[in-house]
Amino acid sequence: MKPGDTLTVMAESLSKHGDGVATHGEVEIHVAGLLPGETGDVEIDYVSKQKPRAHAQVLVRRNTHPGRRPAPCRHHGRCNGCGLMDMDLPSQRQLKRVELERTWGIMIDRLVGEGADGRGYRHSSKRVFAGSPGRIKLGSYMRGTHNVADMDGCLVDHPDIAAAADELAAAANAVRAVPYDETDGEGDVRYAWFKTDGRGQVLLAIITAEPCHTTVHELAARLTRPCGIAWGVNARPGNDMRGTTLRPLRGRQSIAIEFEDPARGEAIVTHVGPLGFLQPNPRVASIAYHDLVRVPAGGVLHGRTALDLYAGAGVTTRLLRRHFTEVAPCESFPESARALGAEPQLVEEFLGNILADPQHLHRHPDLVVANPPRGGLGTTVCDQLNLLAAPRLNIMSCAPASLVEDLRRLTGEHGRYRLIGARGFDTLPQTSHVEVVVWLVGRT
Secondary structure, three states: OOOOOEEEEEOOEEOOOOOEEEEEOOEEEEEEOOOOOOEEEEEEEEEOOOOOEEEEEEEEEOOOOOOEOOOOOOOEOOEOOOOOOOEOHHHHHHHHHHHHHHHHOOOOOOEEOOOOOOOOOEOEEEEEEEEEOOEEEEEEEOOOOOOEEEOOOOOOEOHHHHHHHHHHHHHHHHOOOOEOEOOOOEOOEEEEEEEEOOOOOEEEEEEEOOOOOOOHHHHHHOOOOOOEEEEEEOOOOOOOOOOOOOEEEEEOOOEEEEEEEOOOOEEEEEEEOOOOOOOOOHHHHHHHHHHHOEOOOOOEOOEEEEEEEOOOOOHHHHHHOOOEEEEEEEOOOHHHHHHOOOOOOOHHHHHHHHHHOOOOOOOOOOEEEEOOOOOOOHHHHHHHHHHHOOOEEEEEEOOHHHHHHHHHHHHOOOOOEEEEEEEEEOOOOOOOOOEEEEEEEEOO
8 A cells, every 4th residue: 555546445433533444454544534434435645654554535435424514614624623523513422422432442321512513612722823924824733744724713712712813813914923933943923822711701822932022012912802911932842832931911810710510500610821721611521520520320429538630720629629528639730730729740749649658638538530631540640549449539531542541450450440430521522522531439
């Protein structure tokens, strides 16, 4: 198999990027725009030298998935952000549920979603400055490249963010700002981070490569939509979009985000800074967070001590403090940790200190809650949790692949837990992403 070859294949499953995955002999072929169950004539674009994998484009689609629709976004096919935009929402959710079971062996009781069309849900968005002075666009990196796809009029960003991004692009063009070029390391304006409370308040962080000779002050002076603007510097190569410590330029430096559980009428308000962690879809995340601190049937857990690992913005910490006497959060990102009144700390270090002292205040927690990043808990943390042996362990995962590995370590031959339930949450409609909450109990 080589680039330029044409084949007829049928997509059997879905990749994490939303591509159809077919097999040809021993080779796995990822085809953008081919949905599971569809057969197509494809042309090979690229063949990996490291693994039996190839990427292809559709030439002719021979049959059509019943949920296929014309993608409503004009950027679809250039922007890689919404791989499932050409499926209706019920079909997307059914596909995600099937993929969890077929590919990962994760059986969920239901997939929780919100909204009729899956648009305008993102309360946080990262954009990349690209183009040239006077012709700047704000977009996102196309997969595997430093080419930037325009996101003007993005349908999944909240309308407040879309309007603020349009204003920022216009202001950058007016002041003749120079976009940073990843290929030669030259330029000034680099990234923009937007957050909104969904009620008109938008927080903006602008990351530049230039620490001194920058247009950021002139740029900020022209903006009226953000309630607060911060500035960070990152002159290093690579895709680290955070930059160094932020400096306030004007206005507020945090916004209040309300995480409400509509089924129970409960709400938690947390304040998030320009670069603090914010689940992009607070409405669906609210339901997931509330389920994360309960039992599968919805009952409230009570006790003396709870540990909140990877606590993020602190939503679960606040929920736990309603029903537990002592709640110990652990978070490594400084801005979020400070908001929780804790020192920034890695989970491995946090649990290591507890396990090293038999008399530690938190040595025998009634509940451990964990919301790890995409890489999952990992071997060390799973081993520590097995040693801790809490009677209940609830995990929220954004990556089924790492979740399966963590569950193997926690519930396998040497694990101290057994799985009693799992539930999916459609936090990012139009993409293949799905969040999963699992509930485990200690083996007696």
